[in-house]
Amino acid sequence: xxxxxxxxxISTTLLQKIKESLDQLNQKLEVMIEIQKHGQHPTQNGIPxxxxxxxxxxxxxxxxxxxxxxxxxxxxxxxxxADQTKRARAVESGYLNQLVLMGYVKxxxxxxxxxxxxxxxxxxxxxxxxxxx
Amino acid sequence: xxxxxxxxxxxxxxxxxxLSINLATLYANRGKGVVLLDLDFRAxxxxxxxxxxxxxYWINDYLNGVCDIKKALIDLxxxxxxxxxxxxxxxxxxxxxxxxxxxKDRKWEMKAxxxxxxxxxxxxxxxxxxxxIFDTSxxxxxxxxxxxxxxxxxxVVSGTDISDIKGxxxxxxxxxxxxxxxxxxxxxxxxFDVLESKTQRADLAKKLLNNNNLPMIEMIPCFCxxxxxxxxxxxxNENPEHPFVKTLxxxxxxxxxx
Numbered sequence: 231x232x233x234x235x236x237x238x239x240i241s242t243t244l245l246q247k248i249k250e251s252l253d254q255l256n257q258k259l260e261v262m263i264e265i266q267k268h269g270q271h272p273t274q275n276g277i278p279x280x281x282x283x284x285x286x287x288x289x290x291x292x293x294x295x296x297x298x299x300x301x302x303x304x305x306x307x308x309x310x311x312a313d314q315t316k317r318a319r320a321v322e323s324g325y326l327n328q329l330v331l332m333g334y335v336k337x338x339x340x341x342x343x344x345x346x347x348x349x350x351x352x353x354x355x356x357x358x359x360x361x362x363x
Numbered sequence: 364x365x366x367x368x369x370x371x372x373x374x375x376x377x378x379x380x381x382l383s384i385n386l387a388t389l390y391a392n393r394g395k396g397v398v399l400l401d402l403d404f405r406a407x408x409x410x411x412x413x414x415x416x417x418x419x420y421w422i423n424d425y426l427n428g429v430c431d432i433k434k435a436l437i438d439l440x441x442x443x444x445x446x447x448x449x450x451x452x453x454x455x456x457x458x459x460x461x462x463x464x465x466x467k468d469r470k471w472e473m474k475a476x477x478x479x480x481x482x483x484x485x486x487x488x489x490x491x492x493x494x495x496i497f498d499t500s501x502x503x504x505x506x507x508x509x510x511x512x513x514x515x516x517x518x519v520v521s522g523t524d525i526s527d528i529k530g531x532x533x534x535x536x537x538x539x540x541x542x543x544x545x546x547x548x549x550x551x552x553x554x555f556d557v558l559e560s561k562t563q564r565a566d567l568a569k570k571l572l573n574n575n576n577l578p579m580i581e582m583i584p585c586f587c588x589x590x591x592x593x594x595x596x597x598x599x600n601e602n603p604e605h606p607f608v609k610t611l612x613x614x615x616x617x618x619x620x621x
Binding site: 280281282283284286287291294295298301302304348350359360362 | 428429431469470472473474476477478480481483505508509512538541542543
């Protein structure tokens with residue numbers, strides 16, 4: 231009878247780090263594929279990174295769903311987006327990060343949580359409308 | 364939570380504005396809280412039909428970030444609704460405003476989309492209203508696509524003309540489906556003899572549906588009585604027993620259950 235192998239905690243951490251790096255690499259590769267599919271990166275073209283309806287129409291289906299949901303939520307975590315799209319949090323996190331790398335979505339950290347949002351105004355003050363300031 | 368309904372079409376002159384005004388009034392007459400917004404910034408028409416004074420703020424101002432949405436609404440509950448609440452937001456009909464709205468850039472359109480999306484919170488949730496009805500511009504342009512993306516339900520109005528039918532089919536395939544919108548079709552101004560023949564009626568519906576699995580909400584006959592009024596009044600209030608109003612009433616119930 232074989233005993234369960236004891237996993238070295240250092241190896242576990244290392245494996246975890248390798249997995250995270252591979253995930254990040256995978257996300258970057260997906261973005262590169264998307265950019266190749268849709269021509270140059272928007273900023274390289276001189277066109278601003280604007281997530282307007284025409285951009286939404288040009289996105290692949292899986293990213294469009296995430297982007298439209300984020301537009302509706304305004305400011306959200308991957309969890310909150312996943313709640314709406316009924317897809318897994320990890321999947322949404324990947325798609326949101328792809329949108330960040332494509333320049334359409336911004337990301338900020340508040341404590342341990344990462345929030346994603348569509349920057350509508352460079353001078354936007356805590357997402358408030360002009361009449362609220 | 365209430366619903367945002369966008370009334371859209373491929374071509375102009377299909378009856379979007381007539382349906383928007385009458386549907387909004389009909390819901391208000393049923394005791395609902397309704398906001399009707401004119402999002403046809405190229406050809407604003409609600410002000411002329413509803414005969415309201417120039418408003419201090421227009422929907423243009425709300426989308427420009429000048430004012431809160433509540434300031435751009437006019438309460439017509441007392442004059443235009445038997446029960447419930449009817450509020451309207453008008454598009455500025457001045458030539459200068461139309462010119463200004465047609466020259467907006469992509470960044471502005473993105474902010475406008477955000478403001479339309481936020482109506483769900485500011486009107487339906489905070490003001491506890493039941494419906495927001497968008498009377499949109501025809502075709503594929505920024506203002507109409509923004510309205511479609513912000514809406515829960517899209518009602519597409521088509522005439523019987525082949526160019527209208529083909530254009531509507533393209534919009535179904537290339538626009539509504541991409542945004543996964545709940546879509547209902549309305550065929551307007553259908554000839555009476557076509558509607559009376561079961562086969563012709565089915566053929567016409569089949570032509571528009573083109574194997575799409577969308578609900579055909581209503582096929583509305585072409586009523587000369589409506590044309591005769593010249594759009595000077597709200598038809599459902601002036602002619603509550605008219606067959607058009609009965610059709611609209613049935614349509615309103617179907618939309619409620621969509």
